[in-house]
Amino acid sequence: MAQTTVEKTSVTLLGLGAMGTALARTWLAAGHPVTVWNRTPARSAPLAAEGARVADGAAAAVAVNTLVVVCLLDDASVEETLAGTDLAGRDLVNLTTSTPAEARARAEWARERGARYLDGGIMAVPPMIGVPEAGGYVFYSGSRELFERYAETLRVPAGTTYVGEDAGFAALHDVALLSAMYGMFAGAAHAFALIRKEDIDPASLAPLLADWLVAMAPSVHQTADQLRSGDYTKGVVSNLAMQVAGTPTFLSTAEQQGVSPELLAPYFALMRRRLSEGSGEEDLTGVIDLLVRRPAMCHP
Numbered sequence: 001m002a003q004t005t006v007e008k009t010s011v012t013l014l015g016l017g018a019m020g021t022a023l024a025r026t027w028l029a030a031g032h033p034v035t036v037w038n039r040t041p042a043r044s045a046p047l048a049a050e051g052a053r054v055a056d057g058a059a060a061a062v063a064v065n066t067l068v069v070v071c072l073l074d075d076a077s078v079e080e081t082l083a084g085t086d087l088a089g090r091d092l093v094n095l096t097t098s099t100p101a102e103a104r105a106r107a108e109w110a111r112e113r114g115a116r117y118l119d120g121g122i123m124a125v126p127p128m129i130g131v132p133e134a135g136g137y138v139f140y141s142g143s144r145e146l147f148e149r150y151a152e153t154l155r156v157p158a159g160t161t162y163v164g165e166d167a168g169f170a171a172l173h174d175v176a177l178l179s180a181m182y183g184m185f186a187g188a189a190h191a192f193a194l195i196r197k198e199d200i201d202p203a204s205l206a207p208l209l210a211d212w213l214v215a216m217a218p219s220v221h222q223t224a225d226q227l228r229s230g231d232y233t234k235g236v237v238s239n240l241a242m243q244v245a246g247t248p249t250f251l252s253t254a255e256q257q258g259v260s261p262e263l264l265a266p267y268f269a270l271m272r273r274r275l276s277e278g279s280g281e282e283d284l285t286g287v288i289d290l291l292v293r294r295p296a297m298c299h300p
Contacts, residue, residue, distance in 0.1 A: 001274035008032040009153040014058055014081055015096070016043040018126040019073040023095075025232035026157040028052060037061035040079075059085040071095045079109075079272040091146055093154070095120040096136065099175070100168030107142055107167035118142040118150075119167045121174025122158070129157045137161055140171035184213060186263045195242040195258045221233060223285050232282035241280030244271050 008031045013024050016038035024047050027034050035053040037060070044054040055061035062068050062085045072078055075098045092115045096104060103119040108257055110117040124136025137159030140147050147154070147162050154160050163169045191209055192202055226232050234241075247268045254261045267287070274286045 009067060010035070011067045011153065012055075012061045013037075013071065013072075014061060014068065015056075015071040016040075016047070017073070019095075019122065019129070022126040022129035022260065023071060023157050024052060025050065027153075029130065030156045031207045032153065032156070033065075035061050035064045058082065060173075062087065062090060067091050067093065067153070069093045069095060074098065075106060078106065084229075090115045091118070091150070092116065093118045093120060093140075093146075093150070095122055097174070098171050100172040103141070103171045104166070104168040116134070116143050116146050117167060118146045119170045121170040123174065123177065124158050126254070132159070137227065139163050139170040139173045141165070141171075141173075142167040162247070185266065188213075190254075190259065190263045194257050197258065222283070223288075226285045227285060227288065232285045234281070236281070236283045237280050240271065240275050240284060240286065243284065244268075244275045244280075247271065 011027050012035045013020060013027075014037050016024065016036060017207060020036075020038070021043065024034050024036055028047070034047070034051075036047055037055045037058050038297070039052075044052070046206040048054050053064070055064065058081050062082070066089065068087075068090050070078055070081070070092065072081060073096070074270065075096060078094060078096050078098075081245035087110060092110050094103070096139040098106070098119075107113050107117040118140055119142050122136075123139065124134070128134035135188055138154070138157075138161070140154070140160055140162050141164050144162065144165060147160075151160060161173075163173050165293055170257070191204065195202065195205055222235050226234050226272065250264060251261050251268070254264070270287045270290050273291060277286075279286050
């Protein structure tokens with residue numbers, strides 16, 4: 001019986017930092033022909049040994065394949081790298097970390113040059129690339145047709161999550177999740193600081209802290225439900241008034257332990273401000289509205 005060989009999509013990859021190199025290796029290992037380019041040529045050598053084709057310039061690399069993946073330092077690097085390249089007819093997938101506004105502008109920039117555009121936000125670190133069980137994935141936004149066309153290829157390095165036609169949505173989701181991560185890191189830092197001078201092994205607090213954060217994580221679903229309905233009192237267990245009343249204990253404990261309250265104080269201040277508006281029966285969700293800047297009033 002004759003065997004049918006499925007041809008793998010060829011990929012051009014611009015940028016061979018730690019993430020770009022991990023992406024290239026994963027595609028190569030899966031049998032995809034990969035053409036690479038990097039500003040520092042030495043970074044291409046190990047990949048050449050693994051079967052990658054090394055282009056002598058960004059323009060030459062772009063000319064080789066329809067699918068062009070960019071993974072560079074920042075949006076300015078994308079602009080500089082692709083300047084002078086012929087993007088007409090190319091499918092540009094930009095995995096460079098950027099802001100939503102930069103992604104939208106880059107999508108328009110690509111369209112003006114005859115390219116189709118897909119933006120990506122990588123929710124993984126390089127060691128997670130090519131390791132499905134690690135749970136890494138990439139947000140994609142922009143052309144749905146482009147995403148669906150290359151879905152199989154894009155799934156090779158990491159999972160994929162398409163979040164909409166708006167090219168800025170991948171970057172927005174990326175930054176939203178990472179912002180929450182840093183908030184968690186801030187809370188954990190304060191927790192460890194509180195015990196720093198005591199005869200308490202940080203290793204004994206760590207599992208308790210991890211379990212507590214996991215137990216609290218599902219509260220985001222209630223927050224989302226309250227935001228969607230507009231009813232911030234829905235399903236409240238500990239209302240805002242009760243929680244504000246408890247904040248002096250946290251601040252006093254920090255003072256007694258010789259710990260700066262600077263990580264907690266801004267959030268507590270927002271809680272008190274929300275309470276001052278007479279919303280004591282609601283959840284903490286109202287703080288979100290305080291964070292969203294309202295448009296300036298126009299005066300004649």
